[in-house]
Amino acid sequence: MIEQLLPPLFLPGAKIGFANVFILLALVLIGNKSAFIVLLLKCVLGSVFSGNVSAIMYSLPSSILALITEIALFRGVKSFSVISISVVGAVITSAVQNVIFCLITGTIANLTYLPYLVLIAILAGVIVGFTLYTIIKIIPNRVLDKIT
């Protein structure tokens, strides 16, 4: 909601997505189910309070797909850093949102924004991933023990 009050990031609709820090935090600290609950709350409440309820059509499927990919990368392939996994999630979210948007509105021409949205998503993913990494690094082990 606060991000929506800020001007768009180079392109309309493009945002850093700081709310995704909390989804990834729930995923890393608690588990898959908690991450999905946080994701649902973020999509539904964000759409309702921003006055744009139709945005759920775009944000929910893309966020779910991104989270499933992130879970697979976190649990399955353990060679990647949290920042690169965040980048993958951001790219999938942006790309899927753009595709759904073009299909629903019937304006395939807007797919021309896709490469630019992917580039912005890489930047957003790095920022979100680095924020998550820093939070986990800073929080003492004894506090993390109580949360997990």
Added chain:
Amino acid sequence: MPLSNLLQSIKQGKPFKKADLIIYSVIALIVCLIFVFFALFNNTRKPTGFSVSLNDQVIITCNYNSSPVVKTGFEKQVEIEGNKITVYTSIKKTHYNVIEIDHENMSVDITMANCSLSHDCTFLPPIKNGQGALICVPNNLIIKSITGTFTPPVTG
């Protein structure tokens, strides 16, 4: 309870790992392919005008050489003043978009809206060529470029 393996690996690990190169290479390849695709299939035909759709119905068409034509039944929802068109989503006139036409440069833009908090549609660049569209999702308004044959909506 000890920290999970995942948390341990993040706590003790570095922000970037060598394997990340695989992810970034794949993403870079995908971006390049998308750019090449759009470079090959770019529509550079000159526009002759544009159409405005509200709730999936074309209500206004405008040839850049003449004035906008409003579909019968929607006259109360559309106000035309010079180069500006104000489109209201309903007769109650609670939600609107202001469209600005540049006849000289053959472009059209959404300059004002009261759709939601972010007004993303007003930040979209004007459509100048035969491709692209201006979309206001909350108001269900779409502006598309027309190239080639022009078909005005039903009037009278």
